[in-house]
Amino acid sequence: MNTENMPKSLRTFPREKAFYFFTSIGNYTGVSAASLREFAEKINEASVKSLEFHLYRGDFEKWMAEVVQDDELPSEVKRLQRFNLMGDALRNQLTTVVSRRLKRLTGQLGPSQF
Amino acid sequence: MKIKNDALTVDATDLKILKALQEDARQTYANIGKRLGIAHSTVYDRLRKMERHGVIKQYTAVVDGEKAGLKSITALMTIYTDPKESERVAEELSKTPKVLEVYASLSEELLIMAKVVAENQEGLHAFIANSVAPLPGVLRIRTSIVTKKFKETPFSITNDADKLHL
Numbered sequence: 001m002n003t004e005n006m007p008k009s010l011r012t013f014p015r016e017k018a019f020y021f022f023t024s025i026g027n028y029t030g031v032s033a034a035s036l037r038e039f040a041e042k043i044n045e046a047s048v049k050s051l052e053f054h055l056y057r058g059d060f061e062k063w064m065a066e067v068v069q070d071d072e073l074p075s076e077v078k079r080l081q082r083f084n085l086m087g088d089a090l091r092n093q094l095t096t097v098v099s100r101r102l103k104r105l106t107g108q109l110g111p112s113q114f
Numbered sequence: 115m116k117i118k119n120d121a122l123t124v125d126a127t128d129l130k131i132l133k134a135l136q137e138d139a140r141q142t143y144a145n146i147g148k149r150l151g152i153a154h155s156t157v158y159d160r161l162r163k164m165e166r167h168g169v170i171k172q173y174t175a176v177v178d179g180e181k182a183g184l185k186s187i188t189a190l191m192t193i194y195t196d197p198k199e200s201e202r203v204a205e206e207l208s209k210t211p212k213v214l215e216v217y218a219s220l221s222e223e224l225l226i227m228a229k230v231v232a233e234n235q236e237g238l239h240a241f242i243a244n245s246v247a248p249l250p251g252v253l254r255i256r257t258s259i260v261t262k263k264f265k266e267t268p269f270s271i272t273n274d275a276d277k278l279h280l
Contacts, residue, residue: 020247025239026189026257028247 009070021046040098122167133271188260193226199251
């Protein structure tokens with residue numbers, strides 16, 4: 001993809017702006033993501049404990065708003081909190097939301113399908 | 115007290131002076147001299163030399179943070195590192211005021227251990243997520259928050275009692 005025309009949400013970030021997956025306060029798993037694409041992959045690598053930790057602290061939406069600067073994902077991800085999802089159900093829903101947004105950003109999905 | 119190649123070797127008298135100072139760093143040279151049966155000028159000379167050679171690093175106040183009304187939490191971090199980067203990770207941590215102590219250990223893996231203080235759990239997490247996890251070579255981090263302190267003492271001359279013969 002021509003990087004000049006690339007949506008800003010698809011940028012790759014420097015280490016200090018990457019998302020680091022923790023399982024609890026101060027316990028870093030070694031899994032990190034430096035772009036939204038990488039984030040989508042790492043959702044499947046991170047433990048469900050880590051996904052639960054970050055979703056209900058609001059860390060995902062914060063990173064997507066402040067670093068990725070995506071217009072839609074923060075509210076989409078925040079909405080998942082309302083369903084009290086846990087375990088693989090949470091992983092699946094998060095994967096769906098992020099993958100759908102990625103497809104839209106890369107032009108693989110039209111607006112009507114979103 | 116001997117100086118060889120600009121390195122100072124402390125003798126039994128120096129150690130006794132250091133012990134006296136560790137008990138009360140505000141006492142006078144005269145008082146230390148009187149206790150040890152040596153002239154206050156000897157105490158003065160020896161102390162200056164030990165300061166110049168870094169045997170005495172600083173004179174400081176030991177503050178009880180709780181009584182001073184300072185609310186903070188202490189945590190112990192174990193940082194698993196890429197061996198090639200561990201030295202740099204330790205050096206970077208050492209530059210941070212929040213990090214009080216940094217050690218390296220080689221057990222099954224190369225580890226960096228560090229004692230860190232933060233204003234609260236959120237502050238601790240933000241520090242580790244924003245300043246420690248992104249350091250190149252950090253593989254993963256285990257953090258334990260201290261809930262109760264049973265003992266904490268700085269290194270004391272009296273720990274090396276054999277040398278003192280007191």
